[in-house]
Amino acid sequence: MTAGTELDLETEYNNRARVPEHPAILEAWRRDAAAYRTARAPLARLGLAYGPHPRQRIDLFPAEAEETARPVLLFVHGGYWQAFDGSSSSHLAAGANARGLAVAVMSYRLCPEVRLAEIVDDVRQAGLFLFRTTHRPLVVFGHSAGGHLTAMALATDWKALAPGVPRDLVRGGLAISGLFDLEPLVETSINGALGLDREMARRLSPLHRDPGRGARLEAWVGGEESGEYHRQSRAIVEKWRALGASTRFETVPGANHFTAVAPLADPASPMTEALVALAGR
Template sequence: MAPDELDFEAEYNNRARVPDHPAHIAGWQRDAAAYRGTARCDLDLAYGPGERHRLDLFHPENDDSSGPTVLFIHGGYWQAFDKSSSSHLARGANRRGLMVAVPSYTLAPAATLADIIAEIEMAANFITQRTGRPIVATGHSAGGHLTACLMARPMPQQRPIQAAMPISGLFDLPPLVGTSINRALGLTTDDAQHLSPLAWAPPKSGKLVAVVGGAESSEFLRQSRAIVDTWGKAGVTTRYHEVPGAHHFDVIAGLADPADPLVNTLVELAGEA
């Protein structure tokens, strides 16, 4: 189907596509709270001056002190959730010896998308300064967009992020402009283009694995294929990975399991960071 024939509202409205999404979200909150109660963690570290400039740092069970830090960025179309819904997603990497940082960020409409990108850059800055380690960036949905932004736009006087695993990421934003998702964001078509990682100069090196659920919409599949193709041609080592049968709300579940292919990929990327 040609892009001008697609119903972008249907393609991007994941809550409408997955009617039992409330059960999945409730499960995130339950499992995340349970993991915070047992994990070795430093909670509510301030990475900036704002109310939501806070992150949680989850330490590996083996107290490893040499590997990179995995930075997981939550989704919610830049307008929902916070770090408290994702704590359990640190479990798999923790049990494989990796530290995991999970930040919150100011949500739209209180912040613009450009502001949110800057906040995540500030969080990454804080993590590298606190830990002295490189970062493996990962994130879900809107967090996948922010993951790609971090890798594509190196921070001044900071080590570039060389390894990333966006999950169900959004890299081409103009299709969102006419949807209900844009009510809180207030993006013009020019804004959306300007804030799309696919419109930026790609990194010339590094490794990116774009993950997406096999049961997600054609647009989500297209977005992940597009960044793999575009960045791959620029010199990044890229790979496209579909989680069989997964929809937008369960595609991240494997991060909690140390034996899952997604965690295997994070461990692989840790060797590239």
């Protein structure tokens, strides 16, 4: 790889540099998430432990008029597997909650304290915890690194992972600004905390996994995001469709990497409609 290509990849994946106003957006996330937790306090079940680590926690937001025969939605936050937790994303449950769907917002351990494979395991353990707690299947959705973890959850053989769990525990996934091919990150500064080599990056890339026939994946990306983010989402949609999955690529017009998730808070947005469709009737 040439120095020029390395510089291009650094630019393509450095979302904070691409969006200079990101501090104000992130502060709005924190403010809106805290307000939503307060508003939902009578119903919400906060800080549910799915493991012993302080970050292995789930905030569960039931809907007021919940359709309990439908899946629970599990949201997985972003941050390049090395930043944030679920507390900055609580408000993103608003759209689905208003449509009668329960939403769980999870946190997970971060790199470099743990390796990326252990974060994938955190999502699986959170999924098993929710199934054992609610006795309902899941739809997983996530942003950025959470989009990667969404696809990894969808490609998991849940029945092989734990006895008594249905193979199709995850009924569908919606990945927003996701990362599905990790090999380009190996030569960027992002990998300083991740510690990936090329073999490990390929093994942990959902692009190179078979989700099984009938899997359902929506890949959304902000219209103003870098070409690499568009390539990543298009690539998994095309690859998984060829393997027999039902896939769709969509853009959020005018959105950057940080504003692409905003439609989740709107019960009438096309993105929320996609979640409702994944949850079925």
